[in-house]
Amino acid sequence: MLCKFTGSTFDVTWLIYRGCSRHHWFGRYCSGRCRPVNELYQKHETEINEILSRYPENFKRSAIMPLLFLAQREKGFVPQEALAQIADITGVSETDVASVLGFYSLFQETPGGRYRIQVCTDLPCALRGSETYLKNLCEALGVKTGEITEDGLFSVEAVKCLAACHRAPMFQLQGDGEIKYYENQSVELTMQIIEGIRASVASEKEGKHG
Incomplete structure (x- = not known):
């Protein structure tokens, strides 16, 4: 001690x-x-x-x-x-x-974005296109797996089983003390979610300075 x-x-x-x-x-x-x-x-x-x-x-x-x-x-x-x-x-x-x-993927060992997008890439999810989805999502955000976006809001991570193999591609979103799950995803759907979060954060900042 x-x-x-x-x-x-x-x-x-x-x-x-x-x-x-x-x-x-x-x-x-x-x-x-x-x-x-x-x-x-x-x-x-x-x-x-x-x-x-x-x-x-x-x-x-x-x-x-x-x-x-x-x-x-x-x-x-x-x-x-x-x-x-x-x-x-x-x-x-x-x-x-x-x-x-x-x-547990709920715990993080390294710094990340305010919001962590955690994509399951285990074999069952990979067979449903999760690896391609992850690659294309990273390209859309301009980052590599494990990196943080320029605005500091998002990091994209590959994780193990999230217990939703039958609804892959899917990801677990951690941020602001909350954990949410999004299933049957495409890059387009995910980018809509991301832009919605960005808009919410921008509105939050305006409210503080307003």
Whole structure:
């Protein structure tokens, strides 16, 4: 567990493995000069304690997913340092947290656009034209897979199964804290959706400056 010891003549951070209290991150601080330096917990203490309260004491690992969503909310992706912080809060290894992060397309490991267009390219979807759809969509937006549009609003990503193989081409749209699904897509239909979002964002900006 990361704790910071401050003395009169020195200030140094030590790595201590659960030497203070198993409840260290659950709102109880150890005595003396030791205090937590878990930035995620410090920033969202009330919300994290509420999340942890949903689960039995021996099943804090069940909080990994909501904590990943919490870490992702601020920047639109989960920064690397959050893995160790979530591991410390839930009492699991950093590898355990990373395995959850990597498994679900709902979580992002790298920065992207405000809106992420995630196209399933698994074999069943590919047989229904998803790879061609993805290629043509990228061309229409002037980006490559994984890149962000010039206005910073959209990134296009290839992902694994989204459970709608029979309605491919399809994509999952993540942005502004929402997740939406669009099925039986063509590039023309998708561009209409994109232009609608752009118009909404422009209207939003005008409202703020109006």
